[in-house]
Amino acid sequence: MRPMTSNAQFMTASPAVAGTDICIVGNGAVGKTAALGLAQAGLRVTLLAPPSRPAPADEASWDVRVYALNHTARRLLSSVRVWEAMDAGRIAPVDNMTVQGDGASEQGGAGLLSFDAYGARTDALAWIVEDRNLDAALNAALRFAPNVKLVQGRATALSVSVEAATLTLDSGESISTPLVVGADGGHSWVRGQCDIGLDYRAYGQRAIVTNFSCEKPHLGVAYQWFSPAEGVVALLPLPGNRVSLVWSAPDALAEQLLRLPLSELAQRLAIWAAPVLGALAPLQPEVVKAFPLALIKPHAMIADRVALIGDAAHVVHPMAGHGMNLGFADVSTLIDTLAAREPQYDCGDSRVLRRYARARKEEVLLMQLATDGLNRIFSTDAEPLRIARNIGMNLVNHLPVLKRRLIAHALGK
Numbered sequence: 410m411r412p413m414t415s416n417a418q419f420m421t422a423s424p425a426v427a428g429t430d431i432c433i434v435g436n437g438a439v440g441k442t443a444a445l446g447l448a449q450a451g452l453r454v455t456l457l458a459p460p461s462r463p464a465p466a467d468e469a470s471w472d473v474r475v476y477a478l479n480h481t482a483r484r485l486l487s488s489v490r491v492w493e494a495m496d497a498g499r500i501a502p503v504d505n506m507t508v509q510g511d512g513a514s515e516q517g518g519a520g521l522l523s524f525d526a527y528g529a530r531t532d533a534l535a536w537i538v539e540d541r542n543l544d545a546a547l548n549a550a551l552r553f554a555p556n557v558k559l560v561q562g563r564a565t566a567l568s569v570s571v572e573a574a575t576l577t578l579d580s581g582e583s584i585s586t587p588l589v590v591g592a593d594g595g596h597s598w599v600r601g602q603c604d605i606g607l608d609y610r611a612y613g614q615r616a617i618v619t620n621f622s623c624e625k626p627h628l629g630v631a632y633q634w635f636s637p638a639e640g641v642v643a644l645l646p647l648p649g650n651r652v653s654l655v656w657s658a659p660d661a662l663a664e665q666l667l668r669l670p671l672s673e674l675a676q677r678l679a680i681w682a683a684p685v686l687g688a689l690a691p692l693q694p695e696v697v698k699a700f701p702l703a704l705i706k707p708h709a710m711i712a713d714r715v716a717l718i719g720d721a722a723h724v725v726h727p728m729a730g731h732g733m734n735l736g737f738a739d740v741s742t743l744i745d746t747l748a749a750r751e752p753q754y755d756c757g758d759s760r761v762l763r764r765y766a767r768a769r770k771e772e773v774l775l776m777q778l779a780t781d782g783l784n785r786i787f788s789t790d791a792e793p794l795r796i797a798r799n800i801g802m803n804l805v806n807h808l809p810v811l812k813r814r815l816i817a818h819a820l821g822k
Contacts, residue, residue: 429455430756431747432576432586434564434599438476438540439719439736440592441547445489446744448556452756455558455584456551457576472539473618473696475653477503477631477645477730479535482737486543494546495538501646502526502533504629509681511636520635535631535730537645537653560584567602567715574714574757588757589715590743592736595705597721603712612702612784614640615663616727617656619697621675624687626650633728634681638662641728641784642681651692654678657728663699671695702726704781710766710773714757716743723773726780735776742768 431447433440436458444456478486486492503526510520526534551557566577567589576584591599600607627646634642641657658666666674671691682689705724710717719736746765747756754761 429453429558429584429586431455431588431590432457432574432584433590433592434458434576435590435592435594435719435721437592437594437719438543438547438733439740440590441544441551442485442489442491442737443590443592443718443740443743444557445491445547445550445554446485446740447747448554449489450744450748451556452747453556453558455560455586457560457562457564457578457584459563460561470694470696471499471620471647471651471653471692472541473620473653473698474540475618475645475647476538476540476543476733477535478538478737479731479734480531481741482734483536485737485741489550491543491546491550494549495542499539499542499648501537501648502629503535503537503631503646504533506534506631507633509632509634511634533629537631537647564598567599569713569715586757587714587755588762591715591717591721592719593721595703595720595724597717599715600707600717600721603715605712605717606708608704608706608708610704612657612704612726613660614657614702615660615699616702617654617658617663617666617697617699619654619671619674619695620647620692621652621654621671621678621689622692623650623652623682623689625685627652627686630685632681632685642678643728643730644678644682644686645730652682652686652689655727655730657702657726667697667699671697704777706777710739710769711762713759714762716762716765718743722769723777725776726784728780728783731776731780735773738772739769 430452432455433444433447434457440456440458444454448454476482483492505523505525508520508522524534526532551559560578562578562580562582564576565579568575568577573585573587574589576586576589578584589599591597593599627644627650629646631646632644636642638659639662640659643655644652645655647653656666666677669677674697675689675691678689703724704726705720707717707722710722718739720732722739723735725732725735743765746761746768750756750758750761
């Protein structure tokens with residue numbers, strides 16, 4: 410490993426930005442965390458990102474984009490000194506998770522599956538973190554990170570030779586590096602420049618996200634309800650008597666919901682929320698966003714001198730809340746793989762990249778199968794299947810050994 414030599418700096422790329430072991434393309438949490446972790450491992454990192462957007466004017470408001478981060482994510486963020494730098498007063502631990510099926514029938518009751526931190530012998534199942542809180546801590550860490558260059562610009566071309574990959578920027582300047590890491594999202598430009606095919610299937614759903622106050626304390630419980638007609642409704646705990654809504658609704662229903670005032674949307678949620686949380690009320694200022702949902706399965710996570718991480722490598726249904734956790738697990742594995750490489754291999758050597766891809770294959774495939782399978786199962790209203798899935802949930806709920814294994818996998822422990 411090379412010793413750390415310089416502090417992070419914002420810069421405009423020179424005609425050829427040299428002296429870098431890795432160039433990361435992407436401005437999200439996964440890319441920024443990868444830059445910090447790889448630099449901490451002694452590698453010289455260039456982070457290429459588009460010009461930053463101005464911060465929201467109302468910093469006291471609650472961000473509608475939140476992540477349910479597991480133990481893998483927390484360990485990684487702690488290792489790069491970001492977890493402790495976040496505003497702890499805006500982070501809510503998940504102490505219990507309750508998953509509800511779609512109603513009762515004569516043949517069997519509604520499916521119910523619950524997990525709790527005490528039974529899992531851990532301090533929390535997950536932590537709900539706002540995107541804004543995480544991003545601010547990452548940006549602060551990057552400003553003082555040794556061995557990181559922050560380059561503002563957009564790549565327009567990627568060429569690969571035996572020795573290096575070269576990114577050409579919109580300014581006409583270039584960055585030459587042994588390894589390009591694509592951390593640029595589900596519609597990854599980096600992935601598109603490589604000979605990597607993908608399977609894409611739109612779910613015909615949109616994730617509607619917003620925040621509410623709740624009449625009753627949530628007690629750190631994350632609730633999730635499945636309904637073939639309504640989709641998947643999740644209410645996640647925020648600090649205080651507040652919850653974050655993630656409603657994966659069919660497109661037609663999503664159109665209707667987005668036209669409603671948030672006070673009426675709260676009333677629509679009452680069928681699920683009222684028994685456990687009481688009345689919901691919109692947080693001020695009222696903000697609601699929607700994101701189209703799809704399954705994106707690239708055929709590979711690597712190409713010649715390229716590695717993909719985060720949504721560039723896999724996009725899954727948000728019902729389990731593990732999309733960001735998968736990305737952070739990619740980062741941890743990439744750091745470990747590059748740190749353990751033999752001295753004669755550079756970061757982009759194909760033998761090194763294949764180790765990274767093999768190490769991530771099983772977990773990514775399992776999460777893709779699980780989230781896609783659950784979405785298929787709960788999207789049909791056929792009575793025999795409805796009865797079977799509810800019975801299955803109740804059965805798992807009464808098998809402690811199986812529950813512990815499921816929890817351990819979800820926690821990333």
